[in-house]
Amino acid sequence: MTKFILGVSGSLRKASTNSALLGAAKLLAPADLDLHIWTGLGELPHFNPDIEDAMLPEPVLSLRKLAASCDGMIIACPEYARGIPGTFKNALDWLVGSETFFDKKVALFNASPRASAAQNALRLVLTTMAAEIVEEACIAVPLITKLRSPQDIANDAEMAPLIADALNLFAAKLDKAVP
Numbered sequence: 001m002t003k004f005i006l007g008v009s010g011s012l013r014k015a016s017t018n019s020a021l022l023g024a025a026k027l028l029a030p031a032d033l034d035l036h037i038w039t040g041l042g043e044l045p046h047f048n049p050d051i052e053d054a055m056l057p058e059p060v061l062s063l064r065k066l067a068a069s070c071d072g073m074i075i076a077c078p079e080y081a082r083g084i085p086g087t088f089k090n091a092l093d094w095l096v097g098s099e100t101f102f103d104k105k106v107a108l109f110n111a112s113p114r115a116s117a118a119q120n121a122l123r124l125v126l127t128t129m130a131a132e133i134v135e136e137a138c139i140a141v142p143l144i145t146k147l148r149s150p151q152d153i154a155n156d157a158e159m160a161p162l163i164a165d166a167l168n169l170f171a172a173k174l175d176k177a178v179p
């Protein structure tokens with residue numbers, strides 16, 4: 001059965017290496033993974049629990065709906081000042097109250113192998129939100145020094161198998177979760 005995967009980039013940059021990595025993953029995804037890349041990060045308002053109790057803004061509702069309905073999530077997030085970029089932590093904070101991460105399988109795709117602090121911080125935050133990090137599907141792909149298009153990455157003889165293997169391992173883990 002086809003699995004619906006939400007791809008989330010933690011970068012707002014047009015030339016984002018993390019967004020390009022997700023784009024390549026979409027091109028390389030096996031037929032049973034429908035990878036939808038969410039692009040609403042920049043539309044989210046600042047998280048405020050008072051708003052959460054009242055009427056939720058449309059971008060938040062839309063994110064919560066996608067996060068709740070997906071079978072798994074692939075997150076590609078940069079490191080800023082040895083931590084998670086504020087814009088992306090804001091998105092995660094909007095998802096805390098909705099409990100959408102409970103038992104949700106998550107793979108972390110990292111476009112910069114030197115950026116380990118943000119990856120560790122993400123692991124802590126996501127497991128606190130009850131997500132399950134699928135470690136065998138977490139990868140670091142060295143894109144930081146050169147900008148490449150998703151198609152270039154998907155055509156690269158070294159990077160493409162790394163990404164394809166991670167996607168296949170993620171798909172296998174999702175299959176096991178089906179009762």
Ligand SMILES: Cc1cc2nc3c(=O)[nH]c(=O)nc-3n(C[C@H](O)[C@H](O)[C@H](O)COP(=O)(O)O)c2cc1C
Binds near residue numbers: 018
């Ligand atoms: C404000 C800022 C802080 C950064 N801090 C770090 C850092 O602590 N460690 C690191 O490895 N890279 C750091 N970087 C480099 C980014 O991780 C790098 O530019 C990366 O490509 C950004 O991801 P993107 O290409 O998806 O936008 C920083 C970049 C910016 C703009």
